Structure formats: C-alpha cells, structure tokens
Amino acid sequence: MDFTLTDEQRLIVDTVRKFVTAELEPYEDEVERLDDIPAEIADRIRQKAIAAGLYAANMPEELGGGGLDATSMTLVERELGRAGYALQMLVARPSNILQACAGEQRERYLLPTVRGERHxxxxxxxxxxxxxxxxxxxxxxxxxxxxxxxxxxxxxxxxxxxxxxxxxxxxxxxxxxxxxxxxxxxxxxxxxxxxxxxxxxxxxxxxxxxxxxxxxxxxxxxxxxxxxxxxxxxxxRGFDLMGEWLGASRLSVAATSVGRARRVLELATGWAAERSQFGQTIGRFQGVSFQLADMATELEAAELLTMRAAWRHDQGVMTDQDAAMAKLFASEALGRITDRAVQIFGGMGLMAELPIERFWRDARVERIWDGTSEIQRHIISRSLLRPLGS
Structure with missing residues (x-):
C-alpha cells in the first residue's frame, strides 16, 4: 500500500483545512456559549461549503455530489474533524443510505439533500x-x-x-x-x-x-x-441498509477522531515549547516530552489504521473488522491524547478560556456513538473466532 497523496488529494486536504480554519473555527466559542448555531451563521457556512465544492462530497458525481473515493473522503473527514460536530456537519455528508432511493424518492429526498435544500x-x-x-x-x-x-x-x-x-x-x-x-x-x-x-x-x-x-x-x-x-x-431488508451505513459511519468517526487528535497535539506541543517552569520550557522535562512522544505515536497508528480501512474500502475488500478496528483505536487514542493534553496544560487545561477542556469533553462520546468500544471489540473478536467454529 502506498499512502502517498496524489496532487488532487493534497489539494483536497489544503482546501478543507483552509475552510475549517477560516469558516468554522472562528465560531467555536460562540457555539460553545450558546449551545446552538444561529441560523444566519449556519446558512452562511452551508452556502460557502456549496460554493467551495465541499458539500455532499461523499455522494456520486452523477447525483450532483463530489464523487470522492473512500480514501479522499477520509481525508476530508479528517480535516473537518479539527472542528466540533455542530460546525463540521454544516459541510454536509448526506447518509449514503439515501442512494437506495428509487423513483419519486430521488426527486423528493435524495437529490434535494445532495443540493443542500433538504437535510x-x-x-x-x-x-x-x-x-x-x-x-x-x-x-x-x-x-x-x-x-x-x-x-x-x-x-x-x-x-x-x-x-x-x-x-x-x-x-x-x-x-x-x-x-x-x-x-x-x-x-x-x-x-x-x-x-x-x-x-x-x-x-x-x-x-x-x-x-x-x-x-x-x-x-x-x-x-x-x-x-x-x-x-x-x-x-x-432495513438491516442490510443499516449495515452499509454503519461501516461508512465508523470510518467517519475514526477519521474525525484523527483530525481532532492532531489539532490537540499541535496545541499541546506549542504549549510545551512556550510554557516555562523552573527556568526552562516544560517540554524539556521528560515527564512532558515523553507524553508528547506517546501522543504522536498513537496518532500515527490511528491514522494508519484509518487510512488502511479506507484504502481497503476503495479496493472493495473492507470488512466490518477493518472499520471496527479503525473506529475503536482512533476514538480511544483521541481520548488518551486529549487527557494527556489536559495534563500538559495543567490547571489551564480545565479552563473554558482555552479549547483543551472542550476537546477533552468532546472526545468522550466518540467511544459510544456509532457503536461502543465494546461493540467494536465484539465485532473484531467474532471475526477471529467465527472461522474456528467458536
């Protein structure tokens, strides 16, 4: 497997990263304070996402979507994951279940959702x-x-x-x-x-x-x-449709967890390089530097598992086990990385004026929705034992 990004994929990453920085991150504090997104802000972000060609990137081109393959879509999800769900979900990725729409359903539900007219x-x-x-x-x-x-x-x-x-x-x-x-x-x-x-x-x-x-x-x-x-x-036959959605959904959770973990690592590294105690920056203390090393290692492992699952999806061979492993490890790695970041920031890590406590809180749900960590472990273990008749 060669995970070297193509020129198109590098452009996708750069475009989404710039969009998140310019259009989503500036509203994070307001969303946190209001526990809501004002309608005019939500509409503005959606329209800008549509104009930028980022809306419905997961849907086929013939339906009006971006037509991205699983690997490219995982890169999009990774970059959007740097922002919280309330904001990143305005850059909509309609449920792939809607591709099962037939006849009049396509005009009433599928196509308007791809265009951003319905949600x-x-x-x-x-x-x-x-x-x-x-x-x-x-x-x-x-x-x-x-x-x-x-x-x-x-x-x-x-x-x-x-x-x-x-x-x-x-x-x-x-x-x-x-x-x-x-x-x-x-x-x-x-x-x-x-x-x-x-x-x-x-x-x-x-x-x-x-x-x-x-x-x-x-x-x-x-x-x-x-x-x-x-x-x-x-x-x-709804269970079959549900199974198709869950695989893509778990891969999405893994990718967004990786994106958010990378932003947290960047913030923690910057803090360790600037914060001084006992006459030197705290990053020089082994107790901090080794935590950064562990965070970086877990992040790379999570990304590799996630990109491997996406690559296998594009080859038509991704299994439930592949998606479960990516979701399990990436979501739990995010939890450990955000927890270490709080420790590195010390008391300031728990203060609302910095985003670290928000990332720490946000990370907790990733191990629960779209299948708990226990469910992912069950899927993985059954895939190992079932061929042996156990």
Whole structure:
C-alpha cells in the first residue's frame, strides 16, 4: 500500500483545512456559549461549503455530489474533524443510505439533500435498544396502502435541524429467525418520514457535555401514517441498509477522531515549547516530552489504521473488522491524547478560556456513538473466532 497523496488529494486536504480554519473555527466559542448555531451563521457556512465544492462530497458525481473515493473522503473527514460536530456537519455528508432511493424518492429526498435544500437525520437508537438494534420496539404496521408507525427513538443527532427522518422500524415477525439469546429477530424496514408528518413529534433531548450545539433529540411516533411509497428499499431488508451505513459511519468517526487528535497535539506541543517552569520550557522535562512522544505515536497508528480501512474500502475488500478496528483505536487514542493534553496544560487545561477542556469533553462520546468500544471489540473478536467454529 502506498499512502502517498496524489496532487488532487493534497489539494483536497489544503482546501478543507483552509475552510475549517477560516469558516468554522472562528465560531467555536460562540457555539460553545450558546449551545446552538444561529441560523444566519449556519446558512452562511452551508452556502460557502456549496460554493467551495465541499458539500455532499461523499455522494456520486452523477447525483450532483463530489464523487470522492473512500480514501479522499477520509481525508476530508479528517480535516473537518479539527472542528466540533455542530460546525463540521454544516459541510454536509448526506447518509449514503439515501442512494437506495428509487423513483419519486430521488426527486423528493435524495437529490434535494445532495443540493443542500433538504437535510436528513437517521433514527435507529431507542431507549431500550442502543447497540442491540434487533430489540427495537418501534413498529410499522401495514395498513391499507401504507404503514402506521408507533414508538420512540432517542439520541437522534441533528433531528431538530432535519427536514426528514431515515427511520428504522420493526415490521412483522419472523418466527424462524432467532438471535444468540433465543429471541425472535423481527424484520426491520427503513422509511423516509417528513418531519411535519402528523403523529411525529420531535423534542430536544438533555444537554450533553460533548459537542455542544450538535443536539440529540427524541422522536415520538403516535399513529404516524406513512405511504408505502416512502418505504426505503424492500420490506424487511432495513438491516442490510443499516449495515452499509454503519461501516461508512465508523470510518467517519475514526477519521474525525484523527483530525481532532492532531489539532490537540499541535496545541499541546506549542504549549510545551512556550510554557516555562523552573527556568526552562516544560517540554524539556521528560515527564512532558515523553507524553508528547506517546501522543504522536498513537496518532500515527490511528491514522494508519484509518487510512488502511479506507484504502481497503476503495479496493472493495473492507470488512466490518477493518472499520471496527479503525473506529475503536482512533476514538480511544483521541481520548488518551486529549487527557494527556489536559495534563500538559495543567490547571489551564480545565479552563473554558482555552479549547483543551472542550476537546477533552468532546472526545468522550466518540467511544459510544456509532457503536461502543465494546461493540467494536465484539465485532473484531467474532471475526477471529467465527472461522474456528467458536
């Protein structure tokens, strides 16, 4: 594998880095203070991202997207990761699940989302079904020429800014399929549900310490009727669509973790080179310099795992294990790197006037969403044991 960037990829990295520095970082303190992004700022950033050709870079060119391959897209995600999610998600990367849209769905949902006219959110997690998605209780019951949906989803990121929901709900009962615990594995189906559909209520969830301004919401469905034309893909095949999304999503978390870790390392290194104690800069003390060395080593390892997974994705051979390893190591490395940075900054590392405490808080969620570290370890270990019949 040769990870030397092409001229085009170097241009992509340079363009995104400059955009993040000029258009996203200046608003970080305001977003942190407000726990929100003023509408006029959000609109301005989106329009500038569209003008710069950065919007929907993950979608195929024939759909109006950037058409980037997985390796180039991972570089984009890495650079956007230097900013918090509230701001970087304005440079939208629509869910690749939308490529399953067919017929009228393309004009109503897919293409307007690629153009930046509509915005999606994805609803999978429930109060009683986080990583255990097969236990979801939100149901879509066939009724005439449509479905009636009842249930609750929570921790749905960005739902308060979305125009429609990509919803996963149980449909029917499969009496023959069981999980390892002996429970029936109910078929899951995906739907496209407009936010203003009667019977759907969106409320802001509790405030989170991570990524202020990027809100998580609760979605309540009460006799919410959706036409069959808004079913995404075949009935009962939603789990397959979900699996396609999770691999790309985990690679995205790994890449953004790498980007944020590099920014933290730069800040910690600069502080160690300037901060003086006992007549010399603190970077000269082994207790600090060795921490910087460990941070840099872990960062390089995380980036290599992430780029390897992206490269394998482009070769058509990326496995669930590849994405899980990248997400697991990069997210946990980010946690260790931000923690060491707080230690290097000392008391100032915990003060709100510097961004270090924010990066420290933001890092915590990366080990939870899009599959916890425990789930990633389960995926990796099963890939090792399953071929041996264990």
């Amino acid at each position: 999606d959110c994805l609803a999978m997690t429930e109060p009683g079904a986080g990583s255990d998605v097969r236990s979801m209780t939100t149901r879509a019951e066939p009724d005439g020429d449509g479905y009636v949906i009842n249930g609750t989803k929570h921790f749905i990121s960005h739902a308060d800014a979305a125009d429609f929901v990509i919803l996963f709900a149980a449909t029917g009962v499969d009496e023959t399929a069981q999980d390892s615990g002996g429970r029936r594995r109910n078929p899951i189906t995906a739907f496209l549900v407009d936010i203003d559909t009667p019977g759907l209520t969106v409320t802001r969830g509790s405030s989170s310490v991570s990524h202020r301004g990027y809100h998580q919401c609760e979605l309540s469905f009460t006799d919410c009727r959706v036409p069959a034309a808004q079913r995404l893909g075949e009935e009962g």
